[in-house]
Amino acid sequence: MTISRRDFGKLAGGVSAGLATPAAWTSARAQNQPIRVGCTVSQTGALASTKNSLIGYELWRDDINAAGGLLGRKIELVVYDDQSAPAQVPSIYSKLIDVDKVDFLFSPYGANLTATMMPLAKQRDRLVVGILTLASNDRLRHDKFFQAAPWGPNGADDWARGFFDLAKAQGIKKIAIVAADTEFSKTAAAGGRRVSESMGMEVVGYDIYPPTLNDFSSILRNLRSRQPEAIFLCSYPPDSTAMVRGLSEIGVANSVRLFGGAMVGPQYASLLQSLGQNLNGIVNFHLYVPEPTLKFPGIEGFLQKYEVKAKEANVDPLGFYIPPFCYAAGQIISEGIKATGSTDQAVVSKWLHENPVSTIVGQIRFNDIGDWTERRVLMAQFQGVRGNDVNQFRQAGKQVVLDPPALKSGEFVPFRQARA
């Protein structure tokens, strides 16, 4: 049997097309498949109060999908509950990467949970956006890690530095530091002492109390005797509540002009509601407050949508602290994909390192280990709070931003004067 050149050409073409069909079909199928983003959310356990982060992710997904998706592909979230347990995290992230085949990752909430997935992310060379995790990439230096929270470079030591900048600006010379005996608080306290001393302030008291303490009367009386001008308090929600109530019952020395700094708790609606006007005068850290200087594009629309979803889910009704940064975490990924026209981890990471990203929490630039190049932790003072209505905190002027200077929205009022 002989075969003509024309027949041979037809045969070769047919075979080639036959061989190429599965590859073309697979490629087309991949193009139609959603872009999958995976993470864990602490829906149960000690960190269950952070589960409103899921609303942030879902709103980002819905907004992107409503706008037609990314590169013609929808966004799909794959979320598991890590039970607030670090031991659960490695296997869940392995499932996300190896079984669910997600394209991008959000970290779990906080440093302890994130630390258990970072080596895996680096080993598999995956792009991860960190969710309010402090200094999680300092040691690993994974080049595809990007931080969604504004701790800034050298965040482990410097995140509360704004409080000391304020103290210096007020000419304060004597400071007392009070901290819970937990790592987060002790680290903040130690950093505070270093900064105070470098600024020439005298540390007149340095008290570490057990985390189970609920009666702060002796600590407050002790502080009165030392006559500090500022008190830097590093506390957790139960201690923050007890201390603020103690302030109203026992009070502090007349010399105190600046109080607060690193209190965890007054960022959440439940504590704002229960403490109400007892908060007046306290200067404390926050990540977002509804002040005119923080009207970033999209944030108000986000908070309106959040309010509806939060009511349905029965979670924090304000959602200032975590959810906007989860939405921004999604934007970090989507902006990278849009700009590069690619879902390639290396291409998107390179672009993110080289370009600013516009998000609902402002414009972000990343340094070589994915931290924000500028610290943007807010020091805000409670002013003019009346009664216990939580809705008043949606208005400007109740949590006035004093630091950083670029976002300043009001003037500092000395502690006693603000509480009068």
Next chain:
Amino acid sequence: MRTLPFLVIAALILVGGLFLPQFVGNPYYFFAGYVVLQYVVIATGWNILGGYAGYINFGTSAFFGAGVYVAAFLIKAFGAPLPVQILAAGVVGMLLGVATGYLTLRIQGVYFSIATVALVVVLETLIHNIDYLGGASGMQTIAPPAPAWFGGQTQYVFCAMLVLAVVAVVAARFIERSWIGRSLRAIKASEPAAEACGVPTLSMKLVACAISGAIIAIAGAPYAYYASHVDPLSAFSLTIGLNALAMPLIGGTRSWIGPVIGALLLASVQQIATVTISSEFNILAVGIVLIAFVVLAPEGILGLIADLKEKLRRRGARP
């Protein structure tokens, strides 16, 4: 089961498991398998004191946490390899078991159980205040590259845990069938009667505490490499204590196979539930299954099987 077939099956499981990384490519199965095997070791260790001798230990996580932090210390101080970490954790767990036993075994029943809870609080507080070990926030324990044979760090720690599980089960079976096991069962039945028969009860209980402590502690040693981060909350977790108690009770405490069945069953269900239904169900499942077994089958699955065999035997014997 006779000794020779038992040892052959144990050897086959061990060899098969060590070859698993050559055939299974997806690391997720090794992550999940590690957790299941970890609970086989913990439940087996717990059963030596709790099941054979009848001394209920609520402080399992203290021994597990001790193993975790011994490994973390050796990694940070000397960069010690995993086998050294495991051996050291075993020695520390054994010493801790003897010390705890010596202080608490003079009290019995619920008082002993409460005393073991104190051990968890003491050790956790101690770790919270040791800055060298990372205090409350913990420390990173990033593993060096695993031996090439295993194909990855997860596969390596899985194989290490498989070896520990086989060793623990073989040891538990040996103890159960030896004079130590007989002494412990006598203590469980009636301590004064055992004493009257010449059983050195305190010494035997100390031996049980030491072996149990060592086995639980070695289960904690590979955790540092598994999670790449250790912290007191995870190392001294209540979940470990709860599972260590529930698994032998569900499987059956009288024989070495009971904790193995309980651990394989419950840990597998937990792993599946975590990534399928909901982790809230996960916690609920342990509670419901535990209550169901305590009420309906106090002798565990082994007891149910024995009852079933007895019924069948009687039915067969009927004319």
